[in-house]
Amino acid sequence: MAAKSFDMIVIGAGPGGYVAAIRGAQLGLNVAVVEREHLGGICLNWGCIPTKALLRSAEVFHLMHRAKEFGLSADKIGFDLAAVVVRSRAVAKQLSGGIGHLMKKNKITVLMGEASVPRKGVVSVKTDKGTEEITAKNIVLATGARARQLPGLEADGDLVWSYKHALVAKRMPKKLLVIGSGAIGIEFASFFNTLGADTTVVEVMDRVLPVEDAEISAFAKKQFVKQGMKILEKTTVKQLDRGNGKVTAHLEDAKGVTTAEFDTVISAVGIVGNVEGLGLEALGVKIDRTHVVVDEFCRTGVEGLYAIGDIAGAPWLAHKASHEGVMVAELIAGKHAHPIKPGSIAGCTYCHPQVASVGMTEAKAKEAGYEVKVGRFPFIGNGKAIALGEAEGMVKTVFDAKTGELLGAHMVGAEVTEMIQGYVIGRTLETTEEDLMNTVFPHPTLSEMMHESVLDAYGRALHM
Structure with a gap:
């Protein structure tokens, strides 16, 4: 029996792989995805999404203890860890099921099994029923990464x-x-x-x-x-x-x-890339410290073989993986694709207080030889932050003194993971300090601090 043939085979169905598959299908490619564990990958099942569900429970618990401050009363405040975990798992399950639906809707062939690439253009899939080979001119590696285990510090699940x-x-x-x-x-x-x-x-x-x-x-x-x-x-x-x-x-x-x-x-x-067992060395793929070496278009140097997301190196972020997936699908479909600029990818951390940033830190900008103008604005100077009872935080912006380019933006405080996107768009559109100063930010919002921080870099802050 002849091997089934596709235009594009994606190995791994995390936020890089499943998005690459959807974009490929939208562009008329016949796409197959091979996944060994769960649709949605680590991010959706064991990472970004369930952790946010847990952290939301902790945030509500923290607020319940502050009820008196808000003129409210809450007695006998407690938590049930098992129930918190159940909610988190249900959130992940709902989204994972949604990915299955998207695969069907876009007529993508899903094969659950362990993949390897025995030779160029061929993917071998080991399933419960045995091993089958499928072929494609274009193969996308999106196998992700796993937690690094240090000798002597290995996890045992108990202590x-x-x-x-x-x-x-x-x-x-x-x-x-x-x-x-x-x-x-x-x-x-x-x-x-x-x-x-x-x-x-x-x-x-x-x-x-x-x-x-x-x-x-x-x-x-x-x-x-x-x-x-x-x-x-x-x-x-x-x-x-x-x-x-x-x-x-x-x-x-x-x-x-x-x-x-x-x-x-x-x-x-930290993490290590899932590069083992795929047969990459034999194909001539370069691997550097558990990550596949790629160019700006995620090409591995082996014709028709791409690598995206965590396996292709830093920054190890789901949104970077998804965008690389779209870019690679567009390249394969013969479209004009833009390479991803790592300096315009935001990082978000959902601790309490939240932390979010994009672009260069002040130290990195100076190291790179820029003369900088730095602005800061504290949450304590913002009406919405005080009304929310979240007066601890700050917004910091770093500009190139010569051109007014926004080199970096850094925030700590309530909801900054939602606000950072304003600066991300600014960097993508190559805005200058003048554009940002002339933008009217709505009042009362936390986002006004973004405006004030820009003004402050040029000695023009109004509320400080």
């Missing part, structure tokens, strides 16, 4: 958790150690700390949220400490001694090694 274990927590940690303060680590630290866990965060770099602007990191850290978190920077976890119901962590900083006891450890020390 030491990965993000997956934390998402379906069987018990509430009393004394929690979170290793790593990137987005994943700090979101889980924020969730469990809000629900009452005694939380310690260890970060090997010199500050929490190390990819963010230093001023934003410092502001966020101050809030985390105020909420009762312990933050240990420039600290490494050397080893974990697992005992009966407890873990002794050996923590090393400039002063030496100390030990501390915890009942739960969450390891969030």
